[in-house]
Amino acid sequence: xxxxxxxxxxxxxxxxxxxxxxxxxxxxxxxxxxxxxxxxxxxxxxxxxxxxxxxxxxxxxxxxxxxxxxxxxxxxxxxxxxxxxxxxxxxxxxxxxxxxxxxxxxxxxxxxxxxxxxxxxxxxxxxxxxxxxxxxxxxxxxxxxxxxxxxxxxxxxxxxxxxxxxxxxxxxxxxxxxxxxxxxxxxxxxxxxxxxxxxxxxxxxxxxxxxxxxxxxxxxxxxxxxxxxxxxxxxxxxxxxxxxxxxxxxxxxxxxxxxxxxxxxxxxxxxxxxxxxxxxxxxxxxxxxxxxxxxxxxxxxxxxxxxxxxxxxxxxxxxxxxxxxxxxxx
Amino acid sequence: xxxxxxxxxxxxxxxxxxxxxxxxxxxxxxxxxxxxxxxxxxxxxxxxxxxxxxxxxxxxx
Ligand SMILES: [Fe+2]
Ligand SMILES: [Fe+2]
Numbered sequence: 001x002x003x004x005x006x007x008x009x010x011x012x013x014x015x016x017x018x019x020x021x022x023x024x025x026x027x028x029x030x031x032x033x034x035x036x037x038x039x040x041x042x043x044x045x046x047x048x049x050x051x052x053x054x055x056x057x058x059x060x061x062x063x064x065x066x067x068x069x070x071x072x073x074x075x076x077x078x079x080x081x082x083x084x085x086x087x088x089x090x091x092x093x094x095x096x097x098x099x100x101x102x103x104x105x106x107x108x109x110x111x112x113x114x115x116x117x118x119x120x121x122x123x124x125x126x127x128x129x130x131x132x133x134x135x136x137x138x139x140x141x142x143x144x145x146x147x148x149x150x151x152x153x154x155x156x157x158x159x160x161x162x163x164x165x166x167x168x169x170x171x172x173x174x175x176x177x178x179x180x181x182x183x184x185x186x187x188x189x190x191x192x193x194x195x196x197x198x199x200x201x202x203x204x205x206x207x208x209x210x211x212x213x214x215x216x217x218x219x220x221x222x223x224x225x226x227x228x229x230x231x232x233x234x235x236x237x238x239x240x241x242x243x244x245x246x247x248x249x250x251x252x253x254x255x256x257x258x259x260x261x262x263x264x265x266x267x268x269x270x271x272x273x274x275x276x277x278x279x280x281x282x283x284x285x286x287x288x289x290x291x292x293x294x295x296x297x298x299x300x301x302x303x304x305x306x307x308x309x310x311x312x313x314x315x316x317x318x319x320x321x322x323x324x325x326x327x328x329x330x
Numbered sequence: 331x332x333x334x335x336x337x338x339x340x341x342x343x344x345x346x347x348x349x350x351x352x353x354x355x356x357x358x359x360x361x362x363x364x365x366x367x368x369x370x371x372x373x374x375x376x377x378x379x380x381x382x383x384x385x386x387x388x389x390x391x
Contacts, residue, residue: 038391039391041391094371097368097371100368101351104351104352104353104354107334107354108334108352113354166391171351174371178371
């Protein structure tokens with residue numbers, strides 16, 4: 001165990017120290033390259049700022065895909081029949097392939113992939129808080145397909161359209177197609193479930209806690225977060241609030257169509273979605289309930305909850321790292 | 331870090347090989363297994379791998 005800690009420390013400093021070495025273009029050269037309509041194809045086109053930025057967004061994406069696998073796997077055990085379990089397994093396999101794309105590109109960006117996947121401490125993973133909350137049933141799994149995979153789809157489509165990092169942009173064509181299948185899986189199941197009162201109540205109960213968690217997924221509002229370099233260097237194309245709107249535009253009409261209530265509606269005059277509950281809100285992770293009676297809370301309170309992570313963080317990371325740790329650390 | 335291999339594949343005799351991704355393995359046999367198992371999303375008729383460090387650029391992007 002002592003050796004293992006040492007490796008971690010040296011890997012962390014390795015990750016930081018080599019940036020200037022690996023990315024030798026100046027910031028002006030990167031701006032010129034992008035202004036000429038070219039894509040960044042590898043380290044040879046990157047400046048230190050570009051490399052730091054692309055690593056950051058690739059890590060969030062890789063971690064999100066990666067953690068969805070153990071989360072969905074745990075819930076898939078409640079599949080009503082073997083062929084349903086099969087569909088869930090094929091979704092999980094897709095997620096691992098998506099994670100692999102982002103991790104191998106991080107490898108090309110000079111990050112140690114083994115450290116990232118198998119040695120990194122649980123609390124250093126950078127996926128949304130929603131995955132720290134367990135999915136406990138088949139109904140919750142299919143609701144996650146309809147809500148979480150929709151969020152993934154919104155974020156990745158934006159990157160697919162706007163990213164200036166060529167290898168990622170091209171790889172996302174396949175990912176978008178597969179995410180469409182995941183959210184269709186969720187929607188098909190929800191339609192089937194709401195036909196019976198009991199199923200409808202279960203979907204409503206799941207959506208009640210998952211909807212606001214997915215709203216949070218898109219991060220701080222634009223008034224609190226500067227996107228400067230993220231947009232300028234084309235790590236993404238849209239701001240957090242624009243992406244949150246895109247997600248509501250996809251999810252809210254579907255939920256209305258199937259008779260599931262969500263705390264958001266379209267304001268026709270401005271053609272924007274309005275959140276109808278206090279937001280951001282206080283969450284009780286143990287009960288998986290929102291305490292809306294206290295009204296909106298500060299984003300600082302939300303950031304504290306995110307930083308504290310939730311019960312499934314260490315469970316999922318342990319699940320994914322166990323084989324490697326047993327083989328390498330003993 | 332392990333050696334990188336670029337993976338190329340095609341689905342029909344009418345189409346040329348195209349780039350589908352990359353794998354990292356030191357060992358050639360392992361790289362072949364990795365490529366086949368990681369990129370199994372399509373019914374390929376052909377798949378090849380090329381060590382990245384053997385690639386020469388005639389025109390750079
Ligand atoms: Fe995915
Ligand atoms: Fe997905």
